[in-house]
Amino acid sequence: MPLGTLDRTPPPFFKQGTPARTKLWVLSVLAVLLMVVDARLQWTAPLRSGIAVVLYPVQWVALQPVRALQWVGAHFTALEAARRDAQEARALLAQQAERAGLVEFLTQENLTLRRLLQLRERQAPTAQAAEVLYTLPDPYVPGVVIDRGSLHGVALGAPVMDGFGVLGQVTRVHPATSEVTLLSHRQLAIPVLNTRTGERYLAYGTGERDMPALTLRFVPLQTATAAGDTVVTSGMDGVYPPGLPVGTVSEVSADGGEGFAHVRVEPSARVRDAQHVLVLRVTLHSTTGAQQEGRP
Known part of the structure; x- marks a missing residue:
């Protein structure tokens, strides 16, 4: 075949076209x-x-397996938590029943002994339910x-x-609402009783907002109070009825200063996230009829 008949044009694969740098500048x-x-x-x-809008159905279909796995995992987790x-709850119910x-x-x-000794019966508290509306914005006064207010019978100082x-004490009463100072306030004191040892002390709030707690003041270094003891209201102040749960002793140390022990109490109430509360009203329970029935 003569050489002049060969096609000397390069194939398209080897054609350079527009320089790459020019394409870069144009596209930029x-x-x-x-x-x-x-x-x-x-x-x-x-x-x-x-x-x-066009891609939403595709995204929805692609997310369904993931959501199904999440739902299955959440279902079994919730089932295990419920079990x-x-x-x-059954164990606690058995303990509470006992x-x-x-x-x-x-x-x-106790009622029979008081009748025999002709003692006055304890004051029986009555309560009305209330709902927490909001937390006070004052950072120095936890409340x-x-x-519920004066129109509902709430009295100043009611526990x-x-x-x-x-949870605390009513410190300000309005017609339709009331302000409750929480027991974590530094200046709020509650007379308490150690149910195991019978020791009586004053419990003051620590003022902590993130981890509310109480401290027992004037506790001697030789105290029998130990971690795990339960403290309740003693009723010595005439404000809080006796026997109300206050907290559990979490720490007892000898570094309280001034010759007293440092005792920390974790509150029993949900100080930070309480939603429904009871406002107590202490009234004297009439015993005339009961005593007349109990006597010959």
């Missing part, structure tokens, strides 16, 4: 131009919205506002508790 300028136009005129916003809570029977027996025995223990 075009990208900057599009960004400026988009920032000024917002032309691409409808385009993004349309793409998002564990049920076991704890204690309830003992309390009923001791109450009847809450409840939805307040939640379903677990003493």
